[in-house]
Amino acid sequence: MIHSVTFRKMKNRLMNFIMLACTLAVLVPLGLIFFHIVKMGLSSLSLDFFTHIPAPTGEAGGGMANGMFGSAIMIAGASLIGLPIGILGAIYLSEFGGTRVSNVIRFAADVLSGTPSIITGMVAYTLLVVPMKGFSGLAGSVALAMIMIPIVLRTTEEQLKMVPGSLREASLALGVPFWRTSLKVTLRSALSGVLTGILLAVARIAGETAPLLFTALGNQFWSKNVMQPMAALPLQIFSFAIAPYEDWHKLAWAGALVLVTVMFALSLTARYFGRTKQAR
Amino acid sequence: MEIDARSSYCSNETETKVASVTARRRPTQDTKKVNGDYVFRCLTTLFALSILAILALMIYEMTGESMPAIKAFGWKFVSSREWDAVQGNFGALPYLYGSVVSSVLALLLATPLSIGAALFITEVAPGRMGAIVAPLVELLAAIPSVIYGLWGVLVMAPWLQSTVQPFLIEHFGFIPLFQGAPYGVSMLAAIFILMIMVVPIITSITREVLLAVPQSQKEAAIALGATRWETIKIAILPYGKSGILGAAILGLGRAIGETMAVTMVIGNAPNISLSLLSPAYTMPSVIANEFAETTSKLHASALMEIGLILMVVTLVVNALARLLIWSVSRSAKGGAA
Amino acid sequence: MNNKVQLDQVNIHFGKTHAVRDISMTFPENSVTAIIGPSGCGKSTLLRSMNRMHDLVPSARVTGKILVDNGDIYDRSVDPVAIRRRVGMVFQKPNPFPAMSIYDNVIAGYKLNGRLPREEADEIVESCLKRVALWDEVKDRLKSNAMMLSGGQQQRLCIARTIAVKPEVILMDEPASALDPISTLKIEELIEELKERYTIIIVTHNMQQAARVSDYTAFLYMGDLVECGETKKIFTTPEVKRTEDYITGRFG
Numbered sequence: 001m002i003h004s005v006t007f008r009k010m011k012n013r014l015m016n017f018i019m020l021a022c023t024l025a026v027l028v029p030l031g032l033i034f035f036h037i038v039k040m041g042l043s044s045l046s047l048d049f050f051t052h053i054p055a056p057t058g059e060a061g062g063g064m065a066n067g068m069f070g071s072a073i074m075i076a077g078a079s080l081i082g083l084p085i086g087i088l089g090a091i092y093l094s095e096f097g098g099t100r101v102s103n104v105i106r107f108a109a110d111v112l113s114g115t116p117s118i119i120t121g122m123v124a125y126t127l128l129v130v131p132m133k134g135f136s137g138l139a140g141s142v143a144l145a146m147i148m149i150p151i152v153l154r155t156t157e158e159q160l161k162m163v164p165g166s167l168r169e170a171s172l173a174l175g176v177p178f179w180r181t182s183l184k185v186t187l188r189s190a191l192s193g194v195l196t197g198i199l200l201a202v203a204r205i206a207g208e209t210a211p212l213l214f215t216a217l218g219n220q221f222w223s224k225n226v227m228q229p230m231a232a233l234p235l236q237i238f239s240f241a242i243a244p245y246e247d248w249h250k251l252a253w254a255g256a257l258v259l260v261t262v263m264f265a266l267s268l269t270a271r272y273f274g275r276t277k278q279a280r
Numbered sequence: 281m282e283i284d285a286r287s288s289y290c291s292n293e294t295e296t297k298v299a300s301v302t303a304r305r306r307p308t309q310d311t312k313k314v315n316g317d318y319v320f321r322c323l324t325t326l327f328a329l330s331i332l333a334i335l336a337l338m339i340y341e342m343t344g345e346s347m348p349a350i351k352a353f354g355w356k357f358v359s360s361r362e363w364d365a366v367q368g369n370f371g372a373l374p375y376l377y378g379s380v381v382s383s384v385l386a387l388l389l390a391t392p393l394s395i396g397a398a399l400f401i402t403e404v405a406p407g408r409m410g411a412i413v414a415p416l417v418e419l420l421a422a423i424p425s426v427i428y429g430l431w432g433v434l435v436m437a438p439w440l441q442s443t444v445q446p447f448l449i450e451h452f453g454f455i456p457l458f459q460g461a462p463y464g465v466s467m468l469a470a471i472f473i474l475m476i477m478v479v480p481i482i483t484s485i486t487r488e489v490l491l492a493v494p495q496s497q498k499e500a501a502i503a504l505g506a507t508r509w510e511t512i513k514i515a516i517l518p519y520g521k522s523g524i525l526g527a528a529i530l531g532l533g534r535a536i537g538e539t540m541a542v543t544m545v546i547g548n549a550p551n552i553s554l555s556l557l558s559p560a561y562t563m564p565s566v567i568a569n570e571f572a573e574t575t576s577k578l579h580a581s582a583l584m585e586i587g588l589i590l591m592v593v594t595l596v597v598n599a600l601a602r603l604l605i606w607s608v609s610r611s612a613k614g615g616a617a
Numbered sequence: 618m619n620n621k622v623q624l625d626q627v628n629i630h631f632g633k634t635h636a637v638r639d640i641s642m643t644f645p646e647n648s649v650t651a652i653i654g655p656s657g658c659g660k661s662t663l664l665r666s667m668n669r670m671h672d673l674v675p676s677a678r679v680t681g682k683i684l685v686d687n688g689d690i691y692d693r694s695v696d697p698v699a700i701r702r703r704v705g706m707v708f709q710k711p712n713p714f715p716a717m718s719i720y721d722n723v724i725a726g727y728k729l730n731g732r733l734p735r736e737e738a739d740e741i742v743e744s745c746l747k748r749v750a751l752w753d754e755v756k757d758r759l760k761s762n763a764m765m766l767s768g769g770q771q772q773r774l775c776i777a778r779t780i781a782v783k784p785e786v787i788l789m790d791e792p793a794s795a796l797d798p799i800s801t802l803k804i805e806e807l808i809e810e811l812k813e814r815y816t817i818i819i820v821t822h823n824m825q826q827a828a829r830v831s832d833y834t835a836f837l838y839m840g841d842l843v844e845c846g847e848t849k850k851i852f853t854t855p856e857v858k859r860t861e862d863y864i865t866g867r868f869g
Binding site: 098164166167168169170171172173174175176177178180181184185188189191 | 668670673675698699700701702703705706708710712713714715716725726729730775778779782
């Protein structure tokens, strides 16, 4: 059956409209979430939020200073563990790769990055919390590192592979040992892309909650010892959001605004690094 | 003389007299005794292998810790709906049911929306608009799940309870899916929040798949006098079919493993109810709620077994998705060559 | 004249491919030797074996002897890194380090290996840039990025970088093939000057270039050494018919 041109044009217009509607349906809830975070967050945010710890139940005020501090410490710890493994592992894959072992490692990284983050929390629990007989910020860092490693590994490998072989050859032909060539020429040339990957990985673990539930556990008070249970911003947002107090909900919104702002700042910085790289 | 170039490169031997034949000054290092390249190679290999070790450890711990529950309950674990920490009887059926229903329904809602949006961004929207919407969608995919949960429990659930659910009960109450009282936190809330969360993921991957469709395919259709929609239908969609399916399955993997947002809005009641309005429970949610405060070894082991099931399911789902997406990008490369 | 580099039954394999077959020849000190032949004849492969660049390719296998000052560079006790400081290399496409300035590129061989005192660095940069006739063109912008230079300037910078580490032998892999005629001429003049201090081995597919710059010429075909000897003789009275066909442009 052959349709008339008018019918076909009508149908085309209808489908275009449906696709536009889909796009709006995708963007509207996300816009709403954004709107509420900004609106509720701004109205609840105060200087206290950054300087105080949560107030005892029933008392007004308080902040999430301990949570932000704990998050920063645990992210730093996770980076300390995860970055060397991710970056040196990526150097192995790109500079010594091409073997069956490297394919197995890539596969392992893919499996790790696809595993639900709550599982890494359970594993860190059995590996660290049980033997050490207590929840700790350290266990939280390890759980976060396990999420960070595959991301850093794959992005760094991709960036290193984009460095032209002629640069490696130039350095080697000057009598520079391979290890110095890898670090000072190859990694150095890929630096902006590697940084982008690191920032994205940090942004990702900054918002992770599930792996901290049975590792860092959370803490209502100042916790500066990584061997003790430690507060974290996402954990506080979670526990305050499901609590029945209006005050706590407000703090949760403020926390959400801070978390989203930090994450967007990290993503934008990452994009900036990525872009300067392309411009060159 | 025959040398395997590779092994000689990292051989641990010191430098020779040959290097010092001439007395002229050269870059430093000639006198170093340890071969840095050998150390470097070993070090990077070690770090790379540690990733393998982490995965092995993960699988070992998960299976090892699940063993008591597997031995105690066998296959009954996945068919029983009894979850009694006091009596020590554990069956995971309500959690399996909740996970499957919430993620599959969320996916059924999210996929068409995502395909429509991705098509709009890549094929219909004027260039600049696509350039704005695409990074926006990717940025939104990075919002942490606890924030979706916060919005879900404080904004969406009350709205569902006051507006959507009474409406459904009144007008569609004759369908079992919409029977019961409006709770707010419910299976329906979980489905909605999961849908909102996986849409950006499926959209951005679908967009990449669509961008990989060769221009020649589109031009062939346009040259035949096809309208834009007809071009999409006869040239673009068939080409990207398996890649789009892969994107959807990747979204499924993400939805099944999603913990925080679902835990906050699903109501956490181990029901198996046909009604979408009643509270339910999922595998990650029960782990999140109970694992830190288990009452017995068997209780912990039962939760571990749920974790193991979750891990295996997401592994299979992700592998399938990757295989599909990979097949598209490979055929796209093959077509271009 | 002293033979700086000697090849003794050199064979190079890549996996199952036999790229270079049983080549034996010598390279006299302070002379320029050109290796010519149609593309794919193994001339670059042979060149790269002389400073062990093939070590980086897992499938590559080099057998036979390559002697520099009568020492086998493939001996188990020899560090390839030390060899590469004695045998420098200039590549087909100019490859300055993009993240470094002109100044840093010249002393890259030192910088990448550690530190170098300031005065010594200044001295090396000036003398090397002068020797490649680049000093006057860049002396006012030594700190600017090396990628700002033209292709010909970049290649001369790469040669300066190579001679900065004071090698004895310089391998050149079609060093002018990516350059314009004027830059090519400058590179050729430079080669003429450099041979007073170094032993130069140059791969080229440009026969006029080989005839102009080299003292000796070796003709490779399909991995075999067909003929080698003084350039004048190779280009006027070759002994082998195939050499004659090639240099007169009848094939290749």
